[in-house]
Amino acid sequence: xxxxxxxxxxxxxxxxxxxxxxxxxxxxxxxxxxxxxxxxxxxxxxxxxxxxxxxxxxxxxxxxxxxxxxxxxxxxxxxxxxxxxxxxxxxxxxxxxxxxxxxxxxxxxxxxxxxxxxxxxxxxxxxxxxxxxxxxxxxxxxxxxxxxxxxxxxxxxxxxxxxxxxxxxxxxxxxxxxxxxxxxxxxxxxxxxxxxxxxxxxxxxxxxxxxxxxxxxxxxxxxx
Numbered sequence: 556x557x558x559x560x561x562x563x564x565x566x567x568x569x570x571x572x573x574x575x576x577x578x579x580x581x582x583x584x585x586x587x588x589x590x591x592x593x594x595x596x597x598x599x600x601x602x603x604x605x606x607x608x609x610x611x612x613x614x615x616x617x618x619x620x621x622x623x624x625x626x627x628x629x630x631x632x633x634x635x636x637x638x639x640x641x642x643x644x645x646x647x648x649x650x651x652x653x654x655x656x657x658x659x660x661x662x663x664x665x666x667x668x669x670x671x672x673x674x675x676x677x678x679x680x681x682x683x684x685x686x687x688x689x690x691x692x693x694x695x696x697x698x699x700x701x702x703x704x705x706x707x708x709x710x711x712x713x714x715x716x717x718x719x720x721x722x723x724x725x726x727x728x729x730x731x732x733x734x735x736x737x738x739x740x741x742x743x744x745x746x747x748x749x750x751x752x753x754x755x756x757x758x759x760x761x762x763x764x765x766x767x768x769x770x771x772x773x774x775x776x777x778x779x
Contacts (some may be wrong), residue, residue, distance in 0.1 A: 577667040597709065615688035617657040622693075623649040623664040625742070626700040626769070634696065635717035657688035660695055664696030672698060674723070674732050701766035702740035704773045707754065710778050719761065724749055740771055752776060 620675040623630035636653055638660055645653035649664065654665035662684055665677040676698065684694045707714040719734040724747045726733050731750070734735065734741065761776060 562735070569604050590651060610757065613688050614657050617655055617686045617688050618652050618691040619645075619660070619662075619684065619686050620650070620652040620657055621662050621664070622695045623666060624695045625666065625698045630664075630666050630671050630698060631668055632664060632671070633679050634665075635663040635664060637661045642690075652691065655686060657682070657686050659683050659685050662694055662696055666698060671742060672700060673731050673734075673743050674743050676729055682736045699745050700742050700770040701745040701768055702742050702771040704737070704740045705734055705776060706754065706773055707736075707776045707778060714754050717752060719750060719752050719776070721748045721750035721764070745769075752778070754778065 567691075588723055592661060611759065619636060621634040621636060623632045623634060632649050634649050634651065636655060637644050638644050638658065644655055644660070647653065660683065660738045661679055663679045665678060666672045666675050669675055673724075678696055678698055680694065680696045684692060686692045705719060707717045715736065717736065721734065722728040722730075723730070723744065729744075732748075743766065745766050748764040749760075749762045750764075752759050759778060764776075766772070766774070
């Protein structure tokens with residue numbers, strides 16, 4: 556083989572070797588139309604803080620002492636402790652101490668001795684009583700009193716024998732009260748009273764008798 560032929564063959568072999576390798580990866584391009592929606596990043600809202608729970612009021616066993624007071628003095632009788640649902644949770648004598656659960660209560664009292672209040676009224680205290688746990692709360696039902704002396708007169712002379720039946724005017728008249736001649740003032744719940752007077756085989760209507768709280772008074776009833 557001549558030198559020229561050898562050179563040409565070498566050149567052909569070199570050219571064929573260069574074209575046998577893998578071609579380098581070309582970057583891929585994507586055509587767009589220009590109408591695509593631009594992505595929007597939405598920030599998540601900050602979580603709201605958890606509310607701080609209010610502490611529950613303390614509760615537990617407690618005690619309450621309840622008394623009836625008539626004109627500022629011990630009145631005796633009976634008392635009741637009533638819960639928010641109207642249920643009587645404790646009852647007994649005036650001045651007694653009761654075991655209850657802490658909470659808010661109403662209290663009621665009844666005067667049972669007619670020598671203390673002749674109309675033996677039942678009354679509920681105006682204010683509620685809050686009883687804290689672990690303590691003894693003292694509360695009272697306060698009764699006003701008027702002390703009266705009835706004088707039945709015919710002209711200038713007193714009628715010696717009579718009977719006066721009274722009831723208190725208003726929504727809570729209570730039980731009828733019987734009064735007879737007496738030399739002593741009688742304790743009674745203040746208020747306006749009506750009733751009937753019997754004497755000498757007669758009976759007349761009596762209206763508008765007013766007994767003032769805290770007063771000691773003589774009340775004339777005039778008849779014909």
